[in-house]
Amino acid sequence: MLNTIPQDTCMHTLKFVDLVRDASENERRIPIVAMDAYKNTEATDFLLNKSFVKCSHQFIVVEIETEPRIYARVDFQGDLPFEDQPIAHSILLSFDRASITLGATSFARFSNGKPGGPTLDAFASLLEIMHRRTHRYDVFSRNCIWFTDSILYATGRRYADHWRADYIAPVGLGRYIDGSIGATRAAAEICTNGDPVGSFIVDTSSQVLKGMQWLFSLPAGESRIRYPDEEIGEILEEWNNKKDL
Numbered sequence: 513m514l515n516t517i518p519q520d521t522c523m524h525t526l527k528f529v530d531l532v533r534d535a536s537e538n539e540r541r542i543p544i545v546a547m548d549a550y551k552n553t554e555a556t557d558f559l560l561n562k563s564f565v566k567c568s569h570q571f572i573v574v575e576i577e578t579e580p581r582i583y584a585r586v587d588f589q590g591d592l593p594f595e596d597q598p599i600a601h602s603i604l605l606s607f608d609r610a611s612i613t614l615g616a617t618s619f620a621r622f623s624n625g626k627p628g629g630p631t632l633d634a635f636a637s638l639l640e641i642m643h644r645r646t647h648r649y650d651v652f653s654r655n656c657i658w659f660t661d662s663i664l665y666a667t668g669r670r671y672a673d674h675w676r677a678d679y680i681a682p683v684g685l686g687r688y689i690d691g692s693i694g695a696t697r698a699a700a701e702i703c704t705n706g707d708p709v710g711s712f713i714v715d716t717s718s719q720v721l722k723g724m725q726w727l728f729s730l731p732a733g734e735s736r737i738r739y740p741d742e743e744i745g746e747i748l749e750e751w752n753n754k755k756d757l
Contacts, residue, residue, distance in 0.1 A: 532636040540633035546623035588659035624678035695740035
C-alpha cells in the first residue's frame, strides 16, 4: 500500500486512514519505530520572531519500518480547508526525512525498533480520533501545537514501557511518559530546555490561559477546550477502545 503512493504526495489524514483500512493485514501491522515532534526554526518564521517563548509551527514525523524507510509528516495546517475537508489535517509521505523537515528542528523524540510499539493501523486510529476531536481551528487553543502535543503525549503514554526500553528525549518528555509530571509542565520543560525558572514561568502562564479557555468554553459542551491532561486522557480512553492490529 505505502509503496504504491507517489512519494512526496500530501493528502488529508482521513484519506490516509482509508488507505490503511483497505490495506492487507500484514501492511496494517507494519511498525512505527520512532516519532519526532518538530518546530520551524527558520529566521524568517513570523511566530518564532514575535513570540516571547519562541513558538513556531509544529508538526509530527513518524518513521515507518519499511524497506526503504518511509517517513510521514503530519500537520495541522491552519484555518483554511484542505482538499474536501474543513479541518486541515495533512500527511506527507517520503523516503527522505530531510526533504520534509527543511527549516525545522526536532525537539522531542522517542524510538524503539523492537516489537511492541504502535502499528500503522494504530497510528491511523489515532489520526482518526484527532480529526474527530478537532471541532475547529483556533489560533489560541486548537492549533498545530495542541495537535502535535496531543499526538506525541498520547503515543508516549500508550506505549510507555516500549519507549522507556530504548530512547526518549528530552528529559521532560521522559518525565511525562513515566507519569512524574503532567502535560503542561512537560511542554514547559521541553520548551525551555529544562530551565527551572523558564519552565515555571511558562507552566504558570499556560495553566492560567488553559483555565480561562476551559471556563469560557464550558457552554460549548463536547467542543469545549479541555486541560491538556484531560484531553490526552480522553484521547487515550478512545484509542484504547479501538480494535487495532
